[in-house]
Amino acid sequence: MAFFIEVLIGGLLAGIMYSLVALGFVLIYKASGVFNFAQGAMVFFAALTCVSLIEHGWNFWLAVGATLAAMVLLGVITERVVLRPLVNQPPISLFMATIGLTFLLEGMAQLLWGAQPHGLDIGVQDVPLEVQGVLVSQLDLFAAATAAVLVTALGVFFSRTKVGRALRAVADDHQAAQSVGIPLHHIWAMVWAVAGVVALVAGLLWGARTGVQFALTFTALKALPVLILGGFESIVGAIVGGLIIGATEKLAEVYIGPYVGGGIENWFPYVLAMVFLLVRPEGLFGEKRIERV
Amino acid sequence: MNRQRRIGPPILTVEDICLSFGGVKALDRVSFEVREHEILAIIGPNGAGKSSMLNVINGVYHPQEGSVTFMGKKRHRMRPHEAAAQGIARTFQNIALFKGMSVLDNIMTGRNLKMKTSFLEQALYWGRARAEEIEHRRKVEEIIDFLEIEHIRKTPVGRLPYGLQKRVELARALAAEPQLLLLDEPMAGMNVEEKQDMCRFVLDVNDEFGTTIVLIEHDMGVVMDISDRVVVLDYGRKIAEGTPEEVRAHPAVIEAYLGVAH
Amino acid sequence: AEQFIPMLSYRVGPYAPGGSGFFGGYIDYLDMINKRDGGVNGVKLTWEECETEYKNDRGVECYERLKGKGPTGGTVFTPLSTGITYSLIERATTDKIPVISMGYGRTDASDGRIFPYIFPLVTNYWSQNTAKIKFIGMREGGMDKLKGKKIVNLYHGSAYGKETIPVLDLQAKKYGFEVKHIEVPHPGNEQQSQWLEIRRYKPDWVILRGWGVMNPTALKTAQKVGFPADRIVGVWWSGAEEDVIPAGDAAKGFISAAFHPSGRDFPVIQDILKYVYGSGSRGNMTDQSRIGQQYYNRGVIQGILTVEAIRTAQEKFGKGKSLTPEQVRWGIENLNIDEKRIRQLGAFGLLQPLKVSCFDHEGGGAVKFQQWDGERWKVISDWIASDQSIVRPMIEESAAKYAKEKGIKPREGISLGSDCGHYSENLKKIVSGG
Amino acid sequence: MVRSQPFVVTRTAKSPPLLAVNNIEVIYDHVILVLKGVSLEVPEGKIVALLGANGAGKTTTLKAISNLLRAERGEVTRGSIVYKGRRVDALSPAALVKMGVVQVMEGRHVFGHLTVEENLLTGAYTRRASRTEIRRDLELVYSYFPRLKERRNALAGFTSGGEQQMTAVGRALMARPTMILLDEPSMGLAPQIVEEIYEIVKHLNQSEGVSFLLAEQNTNVALRYANYGYILENGRVVMDGEARTLADNEDVKEFYLGVSKRGRLSFRDVKHYRRRKRWLG
Amino acid sequence: MFYREAGQFKTSYAADQQIFPIRQDRVGMALLLAIAYGVVPLIGNDYWFTAIMIPFLILSLAALGLNILTGYAGQLSLGTAGFMAVGAFAAYNFILRIPEMPFLLAFVLAGLTAALVGILFGLPSLRIKGFYLAVATLAAQFFIEWALIKFGWFTNYSPSGVIDAQTMTLFGFALDTPLEKYLLTLTIVSVLALAAKNLMRCETGRAFMAIRDMDVAAEVIGIPMLKTKLLAFAISSFYCGVAGALYAYAYLGTVEPQAFDLNRSFQVLFMIIIGGMGSILGSFLGAAFITLLPILLNVVAHAVFGGAVRTAILSNLELVIFGGLIIFFLAVEPHGLARLWHIAKEKLRLWPFPY
Ligand SMILES: Nc1ncnc2c1ncn2[C@@H]1O[C@H](COP(=O)(O)OP(=O)(O)OP(=O)(O)O)[C@@H](O)[C@H]1O
Ligand SMILES: Nc1ncnc2c1ncn2[C@@H]1O[C@H](COP(=O)(O)OP(=O)(O)OP(=O)(O)O)[C@@H](O)[C@H]1O
Ligand SMILES: [Mg+2]
Ligand SMILES: [Mg+2]
Numbered sequence A: 001m002a003f004f005i006e007v008l009i010g011g012l013l014a015g016i017m018y019s020l021v022a023l024g025f026v027l028i029y030k031a032s033g034v035f036n037f038a039q040g041a042m043v044f045f046a047a048l049t050c051v052s053l054i055e056h057g058w059n060f061w062l063a064v065g066a067t068l069a070a071m072v073l074l075g076v077i078t079e080r081v082v083l084r085p086l087v088n089q090p091p092i093s094l095f096m097a098t099i100g101l102t103f104l105l106e107g108m109a110q111l112l113w114g115a116q117p118h119g120l121d122i123g124v125q126d127v128p129l130e131v132q133g134v135l136v137s138q139l140d141l142f143a144a145a146t147a148a149v150l151v152t153a154l155g156v157f158f159s160r161t162k163v164g165r166a167l168r169a170v171a172d173d174h175q176a177a178q179s180v181g182i183p184l185h186h187i188w189a190m191v192w193a194v195a196g197v198v199a200l201v202a203g204l205l206w207g208a209r210t211g212v213q214f215a216l217t218f219t220a221l222k223a224l225p226v227l228i229l230g231g232f233e234s235i236v237g238a239i240v241g242g243l244i245i246g247a248t249e250k251l252a253e254v255y256i257g258p259y260v261g262g263g264i265e266n267w268f269p270y271v272l273a274m275v276f277l278l279v280r281p282e283g284l285f286g287e288k289r290i291e292r293v
Numbered sequence B: 001m002n003r004q005r006r007i008g009p010p011i012l013t014v015e016d017i018c019l020s021f022g023g024v025k026a027l028d029r030v031s032f033e034v035r036e037h038e039i040l041a042i043i044g045p046n047g048a049g050k051s052s053m054l055n056v057i058n059g060v061y062h063p064q065e066g067s068v069t070f071m072g073k074k075r076h077r078m079r080p081h082e083a084a085a086q087g088i089a090r091t092f093q094n095i096a097l098f099k100g101m102s103v104l105d106n107i108m109t110g111r112n113l114k115m116k117t118s119f120l121e122q123a124l125y126w127g128r129a130r131a132e133e134i135e136h137r138r139k140v141e142e143i144i145d146f147l148e149i150e151h152i153r154k155t156p157v158g159r160l161p162y163g164l165q166k167r168v169e170l171a172r173a174l175a176a177e178p179q180l181l182l183l184d185e186p187m188a189g190m191n192v193e194e195k196q197d198m199c200r201f202v203l204d205v206n207d208e209f210g211t212t213i214v215l216i217e218h219d220m221g222v223v224m225d226i227s228d229r230v231v232v233l234d235y236g237r238k239i240a241e242g243t244p245e246e247v248r249a250h251p252a253v254i255e256a257y258l259g260v261a262h
Numbered sequence C: 001a002e003q004f005i006p007m008l009s010y011r012v013g014p015y016a017p018g019g020s021g022f023f024g025g026y027i028d029y030l031d032m033i034n035k036r037d038g039g040v041n042g043v044k045l046t047w048e049e050c051e052t053e054y055k056n057d058r059g060v061e062c063y064e065r066l067k068g069k070g071p072t073g074g075t076v077f078t079p080l081s082t083g084i085t086y087s088l089i090e091r092a093t094t095d096k097i098p099v100i101s102m103g104y105g106r107t108d109a110s111d112g113r114i115f116p117y118i119f120p121l122v123t124n125y126w127s128q129n130t131a132k133i134k135f136i137g138m139r140e141g142g143m144d145k146l147k148g149k150k151i152v153n154l155y156h157g158s159a160y161g162k163e164t165i166p167v168l169d170l171q172a173k174k175y176g177f178e179v180k181h182i183e184v185p186h187p188g189n190e191q192q193s194q195w196l197e198i199r200r201y202k203p204d205w206v207i208l209r210g211w212g213v214m215n216p217t218a219l220k221t222a223q224k225v226g227f228p229a230d231r232i233v234g235v236w237w238s239g240a241e242e243d244v245i246p247a248g249d250a251a252k253g254f255i256s257a258a259f260h261p262s263g264r265d266f267p268v269i270q271d272i273l274k275y276v277y278g279s280g281s282r283g284n285m286t287d288q289s290r291i292g293q294q295y296y297n298r299g300v301i302q303g304i305l306t307v308e309a310i311r312t313a314q315e316k317f318g319k320g321k322s323l324t325p326e327q328v329r330w331g332i333e334n335l336n337i338d339e340k341r342i343r344q345l346g347a348f349g350l351l352q353p354l355k356v357s358c359f360d361h362e363g364g365g366a367v368k369f370q371q372w373d374g375e376r377w378k379v380i381s382d383w384i385a386s387d388q389s390i391v392r393p394m395i396e397e398s399a400a401k402y403a404k405e406k407g408i409k410p411r412e413g414i415s416l417g418s419d420c421g422h423y424s425e426n427l428k429k430i431v432s433g434g
Numbered sequence D: 001m002v003r004s005q006p007f008v009v010t011r012t013a014k015s016p017p018l019l020a021v022n023n024i025e026v027i028y029d030h031v032i033l034v035l036k037g038v039s040l041e042v043p044e045g046k047i048v049a050l051l052g053a054n055g056a057g058k059t060t061t062l063k064a065i066s067n068l069l070r071a072e073r074g075e076v077t078r079g080s081i082v083y084k085g086r087r088v089d090a091l092s093p094a095a096l097v098k099m100g101v102v103q104v105m106e107g108r109h110v111f112g113h114l115t116v117e118e119n120l121l122t123g124a125y126t127r128r129a130s131r132t133e134i135r136r137d138l139e140l141v142y143s144y145f146p147r148l149k150e151r152r153n154a155l156a157g158f159t160s161g162g163e164q165q166m167t168a169v170g171r172a173l174m175a176r177p178t179m180i181l182l183d184e185p186s187m188g189l190a191p192q193i194v195e196e197i198y199e200i201v202k203h204l205n206q207s208e209g210v211s212f213l214l215a216e217q218n219t220n221v222a223l224r225y226a227n228y229g230y231i232l233e234n235g236r237v238v239m240d241g242e243a244r245t246l247a248d249n250e251d252v253k254e255f256y257l258g259v260s261k262r263g264r265l266s267f268r269d270v271k272h273y274r275r276r277k278r279w280l281g
Numbered sequence E: 001m002f003y004r005e006a007g008q009f010k011t012s013y014a015a016d017q018q019i020f021p022i023r024q025d026r027v028g029m030a031l032l033l034a035i036a037y038g039v040v041p042l043i044g045n046d047y048w049f050t051a052i053m054i055p056f057l058i059l060s061l062a063a064l065g066l067n068i069l070t071g072y073a074g075q076l077s078l079g080t081a082g083f084m085a086v087g088a089f090a091a092y093n094f095i096l097r098i099p100e101m102p103f104l105l106a107f108v109l110a111g112l113t114a115a116l117v118g119i120l121f122g123l124p125s126l127r128i129k130g131f132y133l134a135v136a137t138l139a140a141q142f143f144i145e146w147a148l149i150k151f152g153w154f155t156n157y158s159p160s161g162v163i164d165a166q167t168m169t170l171f172g173f174a175l176d177t178p179l180e181k182y183l184l185t186l187t188i189v190s191v192l193a194l195a196a197k198n199l200m201r202c203e204t205g206r207a208f209m210a211i212r213d214m215d216v217a218a219e220v221i222g223i224p225m226l227k228t229k230l231l232a233f234a235i236s237s238f239y240c241g242v243a244g245a246l247y248a249y250a251y252l253g254t255v256e257p258q259a260f261d262l263n264r265s266f267q268v269l270f271m272i273i274i275g276g277m278g279s280i281l282g283s284f285l286g287a288a289f290i291t292l293l294p295i296l297l298n299v300v301a302h303a304v305f306g307g308a309v310r311t312a313i314l315s316n317l318e319l320v321i322f323g324g325l326i327i328f329f330l331a332v333e334p335h336g337l338a339r340l341w342h343i344a345k346e347k348l349r350l351w352p353f354p355y
Helices: A002-032 A039-055 A060-086 A091-113 A138-160 A162-172 A174-179 A184-210 A214-230 A235-255 A268-279 B050-057 B080-086 B103-109 B119-124 B128-146 B162-175 B192-209 B220-226 B244-249 B251-258 C016-037 C056-066 C082-095 C125-140 C165-175 C192-201 C214-225 C241-251 C267-280 C294-317 C325-333 C339-345 C388-406 C425-432 D058-066 D093-098 D116-123 D131-144 D146-150 D161-173 D191-208 D219-225 D243-248 D250-257 E023-043 E046-072 E080-097 E103-126 E130-150 E178-201 E203-213 E215-220 E225-252 E262-275 E280-305 E311-332 E337-350
Strands: A129-131 A134-136 B010-021 B024-035 B039-043 B065-070 B073-075 B088-090 B180-184 B212-216 B229-234 B237-242 C002-009 C044-051 C150-156 C178-184 C205-209 C232-234 C255-258 C368-372 C377-379 D019-028 D032-042 D047-052 D074-083 D101-104 D179-183 D211-215 D228-233 D236-242 E168-170 E173-175
Touching (some): A002 A039, A002 A134, A002 A138, A002 A162, A002 A184, A002 A214, A002 A235, A002 C192, A039 A060, A039 A091, A039 A214, A060 A091, A060 A184, A060 E311, A091 A214, A091 E262, A091 E311, A134 A138, A138 A162, A138 A184, A138 A235, A162 A174, A162 A184, A174 A184, A174 D093, A184 C214, A214 A235, A214 A268, A214 E130, A235 A268, A268 E130, B010 B050, B010 B212, B024 B050, B024 B229, B024 B237, B039 B050, B039 B192, B039 B220, B050 B065, B050 B180, B050 B212, B080 B088, B080 E215, B088 B162, B103 B128, B103 B162, B119 B128, B119 E178, B128 B162, B162 B180, B162 B192, B192 B212, B192 B220, B192 D250, B220 B244, B229 B244, B229 B251, B237 B244, B237 B251, B244 B251, B251 D191, C016 C241, C016 C267, C016 C294, C044 C056, C044 E280, C056 E046, C056 E225, C056 E280, C125 C165, C125 C232, C125 C255, C125 C388, C150 C165, C150 C192, C165 C178, C178 C192, C192 C214, C205 C214, C294 C339, D019 D058, D032 D047, D032 D058, D032 D074, D032 D211, D032 D236, D047 D058, D047 D191, D047 D219, D058 D074, D058 D101, D058 D179, D058 D211, D101 D161, D116 D131, D146 D161, D161 D191, D191 D219, D219 D243, D219 D250, D236 D243, D243 D250, E023 E178, E046 E080, E046 E178, E046 E203, E046 E225, E046 E262, E046 E280, E080 E103, E080 E225, E080 E262, E103 E168, E130 E262, E168 E178, E173 E178, E178 E280, E203 E225, E215 E225, E262 E337, E311 E337
Parallel strands (some): B039 B212, B039 B229, B088 B180, B180 B212, C002 C044, C150 C205, C205 C232, C232 C255, D179 D211
Antiparallel strands (some): B010 B024, B010 B065, B065 B073, C255 C368, C368 C377, D019 D074, D228 D236, E168 E173
């Protein structure tokens, strides 16, 4: 039983880590109906920039601040150069543009800072806490707390302000949004900037777990099943989806894995999400598809 | 020609249709019948449930209660393509053309049901498949000619102005050679001249192919002039039914729909 | 005269740290030879890099692009990627160009009678694995102490990761220990469930057959579940500085196999620093602090082997001449680097003695073990020889199977200028499909 | 069909017009020339109707004004657009809305995943008004369209065609514009509502001084409510004049109003002479 | 001037229904084939065959397969590489396990196997759409990759998981030189491209496009959704499967399951987006862009800066430029290169007048 609980808790906490990355996707999907392929690259770019600045002797907070500024700038430039020419174009074209952005960011990051992996110490001791025989990671707890703060802040921001509404309007219909005076460009720039900030947070936390290296771009893969399960447009969905995926994938690996030879963690969440979608095609909290004639 | 004589027995009967979405009752115990060869108009205020009615008839919506009988076959629920296979075609209120295809291809899709060759034969484009394509192309050209859209044959439909898109949609529906044609506001967004053209097409289809037509329209001039009978819906209920003249004089219709101006 | 050496390198993407370190060392060594000795017997070494991004298809493209360059074509290919190596096996054989895959690539190519052009020099995965069990046995106080011990094989969920499962199973049977194979799905940046399972299983040792981000993550997660790092033994793709630095403190005490140590105290590295980086000139490494690290030193070894092969070939085919790849192949197959030569090369302790033959394309097979102290790798064992009594039959059988599939007639007697001995009846049966 | 006239600017008022479109040319996709020199004016406080057959270029003209063309891969290649004495060709659509010009797009374009009420609220995006003020305007819109109030919490994507049209018009009103570009406002609306919408137009025009440029197929209603009209054909203005004058023009009567010298023609037996029977043969 | 259809009147529907109704296109196509079959073999060398033409053609075929599914039928899929893997490993096992199996037949069977798997994973498409479907098809991608690594049977228990393609023999004649492999690939790809073109301009293609553009309307006019979508998955996977088999047999000669990892799926998806969704030509243009451009950049970079700039910097710069070019081309034409080509043709048609 204790083992079960341990796996469960470990899974839930890992799930939160997935959610952190998923959040970035959600933001951009909400605002443009587009899946941002570059999210993983942004996580990598942000973390690498930050850690490189630290290694160049910057104070931790100073480095974080500078990276934050860089990510905001990146968001603004992305809007200007990548998104603006693609207003009102099919989502798949926008999607492709984010792929171009991915190559660009990956190249830029390594051009600026090199390809070496780095360790990152964010000041949280990662010795496990033992609660009644169950080990709980401090770093993961810290990450969970950060995620909670982030989600609350973003949730409030997007549901309480008119910007949140405008965001959804833009995702529905670029042209109509423009016609009522929603400044598409500002909205997009803002959302991309926020997504950049989220990427930085995710990058730092993941970086503390696995080191800062190119593989941070792969964190995006872990976020995908979370997204489909939670729904592409929902911030809450990203968190709930993360928890569910994290917990079930770990439990499945431990309890089902041995029967089929193990290593099922990569596809199991997808199959799970897929089965779930058959029941609810828009995910847990996603927006319903509107099909009317 | 006396049109009344041509009108035959009921070909479509809807009985006690109830349809609701969450709290909204889109249709509430609606019954009526459509007779062979006639042009039946459905009118009513916005949100009355007219489009929903058409959706029920061709299987896009499944009513919670009630039944639809078409050509003697009674049914409760079916998939739209089954309805199409039985000979029901339609056009849509918010144009539902295939945006990525040319006018010609759009209309050709209408003949989908009539195509018999397998995809393997089509991949070779030899013999039967080729002959079939050409044969159907001929049919489609007749329709194109009929609706006078020859000049835009190869244009992608997305580029067409609204009115022409409506016409292409009609062409696509006609290509299926349906028994029953459902038209959802075919003349919206047209000027008088274009409406006249459209009316002419509708009447011709009715006359020459004997197609039964159910049509939703807000232009009372059109409704009065071309329909044989009219059904009036309001808030999901049928409030009147009869010849155009009867309906126009009906107090409930004036109250709910026409307003005093008419 | 010049000798052209193609470089299928990769300097972007997830594998860039390995690529830049290895090719940095390789190129610096060649550069040093040019600068210090004026080339090999006066033959200048030249090279060109081609970016493969660690992808097989790009690798093939680069191979095709570079194989015809230089006066005599690409001398020897070293793709530093198992996948690319596999893709080159047939091509290189047809083109008569040797491929050296040192510590990676196709293990059974150690049987040179069937793979005349492929050289998994120094040591291969299976050899390494037997040495590792020997090492664990030593730590436990003798091979007989292995009985009843529990070992977890934590492997990367890929073909590479799976490759040592059969050897381990064989050894488990032989020595009476228990082995549990646990897979980590690619890329391995999340290992919570695997390590919880390890914790439950309570093994005595964990063999870490990792790759890239899987390595630091494993060490971090081990720390999280309280498994001691000095009971984890990595393979050499888990044992570079790049694999432990990201794990921070969690890596302290971690042990890994290596076929060469880190460090820059070897004369040969000093020579590189002097001739290549000295007097303000620029070497291949942007970050000079990486000189002497695992990947760099591996590159230097590659350089030594390449140059020695050319030298050996020149002895036979004429000093001071540009050699064809075919001739260099002969040089590789007849490499004999003994301790004396190693000392001359300034690589004592860095490189193990090596004798390549038609029969044995591996040539060495010994492994050293090193431990991370938080700052650098410290060598904690001497060369530990592999257990060829286990490895060799497996290799021969696997190679024979390949020969059968491909319809290759194994080399026998004197072939391509080397003595290949005789092919055993047993293997003949496999090749002919018995 | 309509006799071609050279373009003459007929000044209806001495003051400069609120909006002037000068000889613009529009090309889609770099190759499709759609407007071939269109000029028109909307004087302050007037309702101007833009009439013309399908594909004449009405929508294109409106989009050119509101700067929505770029999103359609179209561009204005010649001419200028002046609003309140200032060139606005290069402004962003949002900036134009801030200046008081709002477009109601053809084909509804409601935000399907927002509720009807949220749709209306997005209309007020550019305004810096207090919550109560916006609440008040919302109620005003609801008073114009009671049906919307009933459906306020429905997702707009699920509402009926007419309800969507009302939502689109209501959404534009929420911006409190000084000038509204209405593209086929009557499309798909019940006759009663059409009248109501035009009454609202008239009301806004008279009591609040809002100017209108409306593209409309329902010539009958449009000319009844408009002050001035332009008739567009094939990307050119072929006729313009006071609404009343236009309504009396014989051609306009026949082709746009459906009345000939013999009175209103029935849709049943009009123009059968034009029919070509080729397809039967 | 040169691209005018004026004066080319069609007197029958048959003529108008030809693949290339315009004469210039017909001539162009014939020329292209003549070059591919006649000129390239004459002037090409091993490098051109094995490193450029063969992979380009094979990936074009995969792109074509995906384009059928995604571009024409509108079902976004990220399982392409998975289906390619099925094709490659199926072909391997058919040839390995069935004596005297002709390799062409094995390729067909491999395609069919992939088609079956495709149908299986296409089932959810009935309910799941858009990006959701894309992510759901990842299940196929990961599952197939996992299964091929996990179960030794597929790789004939090769310890490294790599399979070695057997030699292809046709009428007792071994196809093992680069030129022969090139011609084989070219022929298979041409035939399948022609079949795809035919299919897409017939009823099947129209049904696909109808489902893509508006599936409700498509159903209403009588196109059965499930059947059509599954057919799209089947045909598409068939193409991908054959491409996978070619990848193993005509190109690399050895493959491991990782050769068909998610990156490959993405790569093929990039091809059709950049090339043009719903366009046969686009599949080829996209494949050229995605596979050949990086090589070109690499070659050019080495030619221009070789030696002067560190290779690490060059490699990263290539990546940056490649990304930048993708963005640039999309900004110029969001609908892909095929559309750009189309517009160019329209302009040519009007030339010398601007419109
Ligand atoms: N799929 C649906 N989900 C939710 N509500 C729906 C749906 N379809 C229709 N409705 C509701 O049912 C009612 C009737 O809609 P319907 O489209 O049938 O009206 P209509 O008579 O065609 O009106 P209009 O003339 O404006 O087109 C409307 O209030 C609409 O909001
Ligand atoms: N995005 C586009 N790309 C290419 N051509 C277009 C595009 N939009 C419109 N057109 C073309 O421009 C011309 C004018 O179209 P527009 O929509 O302005 O006409 P309209 O007068 O509004 O017609 P309707 O009354 O049918 O709405 C049409 O011939 C149409 O084919
Ligand atoms: Mg309706
Ligand atoms: Mg219009």
